Amino acid sequence: MPKKKTGQRKKAEKQKARQKELRKGRANRSLAELPCNAIMECEKCQRRQKNRAFCYFCQSVQRLPMCAHCGKTKCMMKTGDCVIKHAGQYTTGMSMVGAICDFCEAWVCHGRKCLQSHACTCPLTDAVCAECERDVWSHGGRIFRCSFCQNFLCEDDQFEHQASCQVLEQESYKCLSCNRLGQYSCLRCKTCYCEDHVRRKGIKYDNKSKIPCPKCGFETQETKQLCMSSKYLFFYYYYY
Numbered sequence: 001m002p003k004k005k006t007g008q009r010k011k012a013e014k015q016k017a018r019q020k021e022l023r024k025g026r027a028n029r030s031l032a033e034l035p036c037n038a039i040m041e042c043e044k045c046q047r048r049q050k051n052r053a054f055c056y057f058c059q060s061v062q063r064l065p066m067c068a069h070c071g072k073t074k075c076m077m078k079t080g081d082c083v084i085k086h087a088g089q090y091t092t093g094m095s096m097v098g099a100i101c102d103f104c105e106a107w108v109c110h111g112r113k114c115l116q117s118h119a120c121t122c123p124l125t126d127a128v129c130a131e132c133e134r135d136v137w138s139h140g141g142r143i144f145r146c147s148f149c150q151n152f153l154c155e156d157d158q159f160e161h162q163a164s165c166q167v168l169e170q171e172s173y174k175c176l177s178c179n180r181l182g183q184y185s186c187l188r189c190k191t192c193y194c195e196d197h198v199r200r201k202g203i204k205y206d207n208k209s210k211i212p213c214p215k216c217g218f219e220t221q222e223t224k225q226l227c228m229s230s231k232y233l234f235f236y237y238y239y240y
């Protein structure tokens with residue numbers, strides 16, 4: 001029988017799991033959790049949209065801004081890096097903001113760290129939808145990333161795109177270089193490669209990580225692990 005977990009051990013395990021989650025998150029932090037991509041409802045017209053300084057629909061400036069970087073709506077000056085000093089006073093609204101980000105169009109608070117780092121690291125830089133090619137300024141909605149090809153998607157296209165992105169065209173199961181069945185697929189280029197052609201000459205591959213696509217460098221998947229049509233499955237059994 002396993003030993004009963006003590007409170008301390010339970011706590012340590014929980015912490016470990018959390019750290020693992022954090023590490024994973026940093027590499028591929030969900031766009032949905034970012035303050036610059038948070039849901040906002042316009043104070044004036046009540047339409048739902050992505051967090052932004054001015055309403056996408058009625059252009060009215062939002063009186064309760066949320067920082068695009070740290071997500072705060074109220075400055076308590078805890079970190080003490082405010083470029084505007086407000087000793088002992090909490091600030092909200094216009095007295096809390098310092099800038100508008102050019103990329104995500106949301107307010108950035110007057111904290112030095114947020115002001116300095118947000119513009120260079122804004123996660124919505126180049127957030128152009130892979131389907132309709134609209135950028136952050138051209139639609140009001142939130143931004144998503146396709147879980148297969150990792151491209152940016154707008155709210156309108158996210159479901160449809162992902163449904164089709166998961167499946168490769170029948171014809172493209174063949175290796176791009178030799179027409180044999182390709183065991184490795186790149187979901188970004190929508191191409192497959194065989195064992196011989198997925199590896200480029202003169203490059204050392206790490207056995208533990210997935211082989212990058214020879215064309216774009218995106219991680220390849222094993223074709224057989226993808227969601228396949230029945231016709232392909234037949235194909236697959238026939239060849240193996």
Ligand SMILES: [Zn+2]
Nearest residue numbers: 042045055058
């Ligand atoms: Zn509005």
Ligand SMILES: [Zn+2]
Nearest residue numbers: 067070109114
């Ligand atoms: Zn901030």
Ligand SMILES: [Zn+2]
Nearest residue numbers: 075077082110
């Ligand atoms: Zn402050």
Ligand SMILES: [Zn+2]
Nearest residue numbers: 101103104122
């Ligand atoms: Zn931004």
Ligand SMILES: [Zn+2]
Nearest residue numbers: 129132154157
């Ligand atoms: Zn779109």
Ligand SMILES: [Zn+2]
Nearest residue numbers: 146148149165
């Ligand atoms: Zn995709």
Ligand SMILES: [Zn+2]
Nearest residue numbers: 175178194197
């Ligand atoms: Zn090949």
Ligand SMILES: [Zn+2]
Nearest residue numbers: 186189213216
């Ligand atoms: Zn590729």
